[in-house]
Amino acid sequence: MSNKEITIKDVAKLAECSPTTVSRVINNSDHPVSKDTAEKVEAAIEKLNFSPNRIAQGLKSDRSNIIGVIVHDICDSYFAQMVKGIEEFISGHEYIVNIYNTSRSVEKELHAFNLLKANRADAIVLAGGALMNKEYEQKMRSMIDQLKNQNTLVLGITPHPFDVKNIILGNDKAIEVITDKVIEYGHHKIAYIDGPKKLYTSYLRKKGFKRSLEKNGIALDENLIFEGDFSFDGGRKAALKISKKMDLVTAIVAANDSTALGAMWELNNQNIKVPEQISVVGIDNLPEAKYSYPSLTTIEIPIYQLGTNIGEYLLNRLNNECDYQFKDIKTKLIMRDSLKKI
Amino acid sequence: MSNKEITIKDVAKLAECSPTTVSRVINNSDHPVSKDTAEKVEAAIEKLNFSPNRIAQGLKSDRSNIIGVIVHDICDSYFAQMVKGIEEFISGHEYIVNIYNTSRSVEKELHAFNLLKANRADAIVLAGGALMNKEYEQKMRSMIDQLKNQNTLVLGITPHPFDVKNIILGNDKAIEVITDKVIEYGHHKIAYIDGPKKLYTSYLRKKGFKRSLEKNGIALDENLIFEGDFSFDGGRKAALKISKKMDLVTAIVAANDSTALGAMWELNNQNIKVPEQISVVGIDNLPEAKYSYPSLTTIEIPIYQLGTNIGEYLLNRLNNECDYQFKDIKTKLIMRDSLKKI
DNA sequence: TTGTAGGCGTTATCAC
DNA sequence: GTGATAACGCCTACAA
Numbered sequence: 001m002s003n004k005e006i007t008i009k010d011v012a013k014l015a016e017c018s019p020t021t022v023s024r025v026i027n028n029s030d031h032p033v034s035k036d037t038a039e040k041v042e043a044a045i046e047k048l049n050f051s052p053n054r055i056a057q058g059l060k061s062d063r064s065n066i067i068g069v070i071v072h073d074i075c076d077s078y079f080a081q082m083v084k085g086i087e088e089f090i091s092g093h094e095y096i097v098n099i100y101n102t103s104r105s106v107e108k109e110l111h112a113f114n115l116l117k118a119n120r121a122d123a124i125v126l127a128g129g130a131l132m133n134k135e136y137e138q139k140m141r142s143m144i145d146q147l148k149n150q151n152t153l154v155l156g157i158t159p160h161p162f163d164v165k166n167i168i169l170g171n172d173k174a175i176e177v178i179t180d181k182v183i184e185y186g187h188h189k190i191a192y193i194d195g196p197k198k199l200y201t202s203y204l205r206k207k208g209f210k211r212s213l214e215k216n217g218i219a220l221d222e223n224l225i226f227e228g229d230f231s232f233d234g235g236r237k238a239a240l241k242i243s244k245k246m247d248l249v250t251a252i253v254a255a256n257d258s259t260a261l262g263a264m265w266e267l268n269n270q271n272i273k274v275p276e277q278i279s280v281v282g283i284d285n286l287p288e289a290k291y292s293y294p295s296l297t298t299i300e301i302p303i304y305q306l307g308t309n310i311g312e313y314l315l316n317r318l319n320n321e322c323d324y325q326f327k328d329i330k331t332k333l334i335m336r337d338s339l340k341k342i
Numbered sequence: 343m344s345n346k347e348i349t350i351k352d353v354a355k356l357a358e359c360s361p362t363t364v365s366r367v368i369n370n371s372d373h374p375v376s377k378d379t380a381e382k383v384e385a386a387i388e389k390l391n392f393s394p395n396r397i398a399q400g401l402k403s404d405r406s407n408i409i410g411v412i413v414h415d416i417c418d419s420y421f422a423q424m425v426k427g428i429e430e431f432i433s434g435h436e437y438i439v440n441i442y443n444t445s446r447s448v449e450k451e452l453h454a455f456n457l458l459k460a461n462r463a464d465a466i467v468l469a470g471g472a473l474m475n476k477e478y479e480q481k482m483r484s485m486i487d488q489l490k491n492q493n494t495l496v497l498g499i500t501p502h503p504f505d506v507k508n509i510i511l512g513n514d515k516a517i518e519v520i521t522d523k524v525i526e527y528g529h530h531k532i533a534y535i536d537g538p539k540k541l542y543t544s545y546l547r548k549k550g551f552k553r554s555l556e557k558n559g560i561a562l563d564e565n566l567i568f569e570g571d572f573s574f575d576g577g578r579k580a581a582l583k584i585s586k587k588m589d590l591v592t593a594i595v596a597a598n599d600s601t602a603l604g605a606m607w608e609l610n611n612q613n614i615k616v617p618e619q620i621s622v623v624g625i626d627n628l629p630e631a632k633y634s635y636p637s638l639t640t641i642e643i644p645i646y647q648l649g650t651n652i653g654e655y656l657l658n659r660l661n662n663e664c665d666y667q668f669k670d671i672k673t674k675l676i677m678r679d680s681l682k683k684i
Numbered sequence: 685t686t687g688t689a690g691g692c693g694t695t696a697t698c699a700c
Numbered sequence: 701g702t703g704a705t706a707a708c709g710c711c712t713a714c715a716a
Contacts, residue, residue, distance in 0.1 A: 005404065005462075005492060007693055018703045023695055032701055049488050051460040054692035055406055062347065065461070066438070074429070075422040084416050084443055091454065096408070096440045096461060100433055101426055109702050112433065118393040119407070119438060120347075146391050150347060232633065265633050287417070291574070291607050292637055295356045311433075349709055360687045366709060374685055396707035401692050 006050050007317045014044035014080060026052055058120070062151070067314060068098045068116040070109060072128040076230075076258070077286045079305055080299075082127055082157070085307015093315055095122070102128060103200060106136045113143050116152075123153040130160040130200040137161055153317055155310065158201050167310070167326060171201055171283075174299040174331050175208030176215075178281050179253050181297075181333060183216045186342040187251035187279060190218070193228040193238040195255040202230075205255045205283070224249065228259045235262025242278075243270045250278060250342055257282035257289045257298055264292055264338065275340035285334050294337035302329050348392050356386035374564060386502055400462070404493070409656060410458040412442045412451060414470040418572075418600070419628045420645055423591045424469055424499070427649015428656075435657055437464070444470060446540060448478045455485050458494075465495040472502040472542040479503055497652065500543050505672055506559045509652070509668060513543055513625075516641040517550030518557075520623050521595050523639075523675060525558045528684040529593035531619060532560070535541025535570040535580040535605060537597040545570075547597045547625070566591065572599045584620075585612040592684055599624035599631045599640055606634055606680065617682035627676050636679035644671050 003225060004048040008026075012019045017037055024031050025041040033041075044050070058064050067090055087097045098110035098121070109131070112305045116124055124147070131137075143155055144162045154164040182190060192209050195202030206225075213220050223245075226238040235254060239262065242249055254260035260282030266273050274280050274294055282289065285300035316324035351367075359379055364371050367383040375383075386392070400406050409432055413421035429439045440463070442454035451473070458466055466489070472481075486496055486504045486581045496506040500513060524532060534551050537544030548567075555562050564589075568580040577596060581604065584591055596602035602624030606616050616622050616636055624631065627642035651669045658666035 005693085008695095009693080019693090020695080020703055020705095021701085024702095027695080029695095034701060037701080049484070051456065053401075053462060053693050054460045055397055055400045056708090057695080059395075059401050059692090060694050060696085062708075064397055074416060074426050075419065077417065080417040080422050083441075087416070087441060087443055091442055091457065094457065096457065097442075098438045098440050099425075099429060100439075101429055115433065115436065115438065119396045142391075200670075263707090268635075288630070317519065322571055347709080350711095361710080362687060363685090366686095369711085376685060379685080395709055399691090399711080401694090401709080402711050404692075596702085644709090659713095 005053070006048050008050075008052065010048055011041065011044045011050050014048065015040040015119055017041065035187055062120070064096060066096050066116070066119055066121045066122045066123055067099050068100065068112065068121045068124040070100045070102055070112050070124065070126055070128055072104050073101050074099060077288065078256070078258075078284055079127060080255070081303040082307040082310070084288070085304040085309075086311045087307075089308045089311025090315065092295060095315075104128060104131060104196065106131060106133055108141055109136070112141070113147075117143070117147060117150065120150060121152055122318055123155065125314075126154065126156045126160055126164070129158050130156065131198050132200055132203065133198060153313065153314065157310070158204070160200075165326075167306075169301060169306070169329070170331060171204045172208035172211070174275065174283050174301065175205045175253065175255070176212045177331075177333060178297075178299050179209050179212035180216070180285065182251050182253060182281055182339065183212065183218065184280065185251075185279070185339060188218055189224070189248055189250045191224045191226060191242050191249045191252045193226045193235060193254045193259050195259075196229045197227075199230075202255060202330060209253055212299040228255055228258050232258050232262035232265070235259035236266040236293035239263035239266035240270070243267060243272055246272065246277065251339070252278060252280045254280065255284045257284040260298070260338075261286075261288065261292050264294075264296070268293065275338050279339045281339050289334075290336070292336060292338075297336045298334050300332040300334050303327055347395070348390050350392075350394065352390055353383065353386045353392050356390065357382040359383065370393045379645070393579060404462070405460045406464055407436060408438050408440050408461055408463045410440045410454065410463045410466040411443065412444055412454050412466065412468055412470050413597075414446050415443050416441060419630065420598070420600070421469060423645040424649040424652070427646040427651075428467065428653045429649075431650045431653025432657065437657075441666055446470060446473060446538065448473060448475055451478070452481055452485070455482070455489075459485065459489060459492065462492060463494055464660055465497065467652060467656075468496065468502055468506070469499045472498065473540050474542050474545065475540060476536050495656065497656065499648070499652070500546070502542075507668075509648075511643060511648070511671070512673060513546045514550035516625050517547045517595065517645065518554045519673075519675060520572050520625065520639075520641050521551050521554035522558070524593050524595060524621065524623060524681065525554065525560065527621070527681060530560055531566070531590055531592045533566040533568060533591045535568045535577060535594060535596045535601050537601075539569075541572075544597060551595055558580070570597055572598050572600055574600050574604035574607070577601035578608040581608035582612070585609060585614055588614065588619065593681070594622045595622045596622065599626040599628040599638060602638055602640070602680075603628075603630065603634050606636075606638070610635065617680050619632035621660045621681045623681050631676075632678070634680070639678045639681035640676050642674040642676050649669055
């Protein structure tokens, strides 16, 4: 066998028919093909191990079958689960999932978009959250216009300030609910560990925290807002600072689970007992939240399911089911051991 | 602006030249183009936000710029890191990284290969390890032949029984080294938690364990080999069994870190103290191994770096640097708190 | 220095 | 039921 690609023509020759007929068989076309010929074609395909060149198909149909997913970091459990959900749904349907880690860098994000545009991606999922940056917004807006002209479907997870289909997860509401719970448990001196400043999601989550305080008549103490970056390490660093102000704080609300887990680790490291001396809660319900010491009270955001729902939505939309609606996910309070009544 | 794709022809028209000239400018062709024309072309490209259709380019050049990566589960820290390494290196160079989670299912693995074949992937990284399964081997062998004819580069991480470039990580040696250490620390009653039976990597790692025992004159007790599956949960389940045989065991060697972390969690849950009552070691040095209770003694396999090396290798090979050699990674013993002398 | 023509593998259109 | 032909967007001879 030579090093030359096997094409529809080779199949046609072997099956003693025209390429057109082969194409009709491959695509289960409506156009009639005699049973006899069809069988010969099938046999030839089998024999030659032929599979149609999707690049050529793509050129013809103006479809790449590529779905781009842009995340902050695939090593972050949160994104890994979402991507897995998308991938498992999507690649059962002949699409390709193409990921990018952008570390929330404007430059990398734009680079990813350029590549996806050049590859004529059928859809793009903006999973990493919106960056709060003028240059980013402006360039993205232009890019998204261009993608529209290319018929690329763009999906934003959490609100994005562009004209895309935005999936709202209720980040602010989730934090509000869990903060309410913390307060219900008797806590009034509550520290908050923030997410990365440049992320709109951080802004939303903090808003939920503030809303709960206000609703419950607790004054916001700006000194109890600590910097974080949605990471374990960020949680650790914040907790180290908090550990020096233990008289001011009886509970910590973290902007996500990774932060909360890092905080608990550091508190333990500083010989501060959770939840006896201080309560800690998070958001996301990462798989590891169940296995921390102590186990973490949090809000479940069913991220894997979010991924499969995204996959299902994209698939339907790409098949021109224009009235298919996104299936919203439901968040849920998960009570574990890291929150204690006082 | 209409909904029609912008092509090289549109650019040519605007720049008042031929498509060929535009093509030459785009590709920095050797063929001379006057500065004047080049500038007009650049301006037109800018104005129209044109980017060449990589699908069409691919059809012409028989290159898809797609690199497929097949993993067991992207949620597994081990694979997430490798994929990140590959992606970060690769997508800086105009390639697309396309991932598949196959859960070590023969069917899914073959499905992924079929898709990658149809999409004429330029390279495929078999990162999930080789399955020990006759049907799988046979079908894969045939598939890999077909891919060869398509000029697809296939890379196996850990040995695969196919004619592909296999990257050897020294799994067996790593386990041997750490088991040696455990024995050096005075342990003779050592349990082993295995990886998934169907994985060749498991077989290799267990071999390393056995070799160390033998070398050190310790008889292998088959009752101290426990089933696992490279997961946290698998480690938990095994540890639950081990916790009932505490008189027979003073140390556990786990086939990977996830397993070790799950085992430690369960031991703690059973009120068995690590390392006071039992030592535990793993392999991989996952990021979370540093933050477990106690911190995990393990062998570092620099997986992220493995990923970037894979990316670099692929890039060079795809650019026909036929003598470029894979940069091997180095493993290293990481002593932490979960191993204690007796 | 520029342009024309043909072809990559597939499919839609039209004819038979 | 079947097949020839043109076209998708780009690039590589080859001409001029």
